[in-house]
Amino acid sequence: xxxxxxxxxxxxxxxxQTAAGEERFRQLYQAxxxxxxxxxxxxxxxxxxxxxxxxETWCKFLLHPIPQMDExxxxxxxxxxxxxxLHNRSRSRDDAALEEPTECTAESDEATRLDVQSAMxxxxxxxxxxxxxxxxxxxxxxxxxxxxxxxxxxxxxxLYRARQKASQILRPQxxxx
Amino acid sequence: xxxxxxEHEQFVLRALHTGQWTQPLRRHAAQCPDCTQALQLxxxxxxxxxxxxxxxxxxxxxxxxxxxxxxxxxxxxRRVSRLLAAMRTLAAVYAVAxxxxxxxxxxxxxxxxxxxxxxxxxxxxxxxxxxLAAACALAGLWPILHQSPRP
Numbered sequence: 001x002x003x004x005x006x007x008x009x010x011x012x013x014x015x016x017q018t019a020a021g022e023e024r025f026r027q028l029y030q031a032x033x034x035x036x037x038x039x040x041x042x043x044x045x046x047x048x049x050x051x052x053x054x055x056e057t058w059c060k061f062l063l064h065p066i067p068q069m070d071e072x073x074x075x076x077x078x079x080x081x082x083x084x085x086l087h088n089r090s091r092s093r094d095d096a097a098l099e100e101p102t103e104c105t106a107e108s109d110e111a112t113r114l115d116v117q118s119a120m121x122x123x124x125x126x127x128x129x130x131x132x133x134x135x136x137x138x139x140x141x142x143x144x145x146x147x148x149x150x151x152x153x154x155x156x157x158x159l160y161r162a163r164q165k166a167s168q169i170l171r172p173q174x175x176x177x
Numbered sequence: 178x179x180x181x182x183x184e185h186e187q188f189v190l191r192a193l194h195t196g197q198w199t200q201p202l203r204r205h206a207a208q209c210p211d212c213t214q215a216l217q218l219x220x221x222x223x224x225x226x227x228x229x230x231x232x233x234x235x236x237x238x239x240x241x242x243x244x245x246x247x248x249x250x251x252x253x254x255r256r257v258s259r260l261l262a263a264m265r266t267l268a269a270v271y272a273v274a275x276x277x278x279x280x281x282x283x284x285x286x287x288x289x290x291x292x293x294x295x296x297x298x299x300x301x302x303x304x305x306x307x308x309l310a311a312a313c314a315l316a317g318l319w320p321i322l323h324q325s326p327r328p
Binding site for chain 2: 022030041059062141156157
């Protein structure tokens with residue numbers, strides 16, 4: 001098991017210059033880059049945008065590390081940076097750009113998965129983020145509040161509404177023959 | 178009217194994520210319509226996540242480190258150039274103040290008395306020299322005062 005308080009401490013600008021610091025960074029990167037990319041991809045719907053935002057998230061993390069964080073807090077901090085970058089992006093560009101469907105690959109023949117994908121496109125970016133953090137990342141309401149900057153008390157209501165909306169969009173599609 | 182969902186939902190989702198189910202929680206999830214709906218959506222989203230994971234090719238961490246170091250250097254440079262800009266402004270203010278003080282002092286001199294002691298050509302050369310010095314000082318100040326900050 002990792003020494004809890006030392007992960008981010010190793011990643012301060014001076015420390016990453018050392019081989020041990022780089023190794024620590026690589027371990028953390030391997031453990032969190034895929035979930036982060038999945039979150040960014042789900043929120044933006046574009047793989048190349050998710051790639052860019054993933055790199056930017058890590059760069060911001062390395063520029064402003066907080067040494068006292070344990071592994072769970074570091075993960076939460078990374079998701080927070082990613083969420084802020086998503087908000088900055090949606091503020092600086094028109095939201096329609098985020099609503100474009102993802103490219104379909106040869107493997108995407110599962111009808112249910114495509115139903116869910118198209119249902120998610122109809123949700124607001126904030127709703128997609130909340131659903132992903134709660135249902136895929138398994139974060140508690142307090143953790144989601146820390147990541148999104150929303151009030152902890154409102155997370156439950158917002159999640160409930162987002163789930164209801166997603167279910168309503170999905171229901172007619174699933175009952176079709 | 179109930180409109181905020183089930184209070185156990187986050188524990189059900191946490192159990193789904195960690196695989197650590199308790200019997201009462203499992204029974205509750207099977208009976209509660211909210212939790213059942215949440216579980217169905219969670220499973221659908223996790224399939225999405227699994228699919229996205231296959232598409233994901235994260236860049237080599239080496240490039241991330243290089244990029245962050247480059248950004249750190251740029252940040253340091255920006256901070257230093259901000260300090261230099263402040264010093265340049267102070268220098269310009271000082272130069273203008275000194276020039277004003279010198280001009281005032283020069284004007285207070287009994288110029289005619291000084292000029293009368295010099296031969297005609299010497300006083301002409303002195304005036305040309307003073308004008309040239311002023312022109313050089315102005316030419317030097319001009320780019321300092323009008324240099325636009327870098328983006």
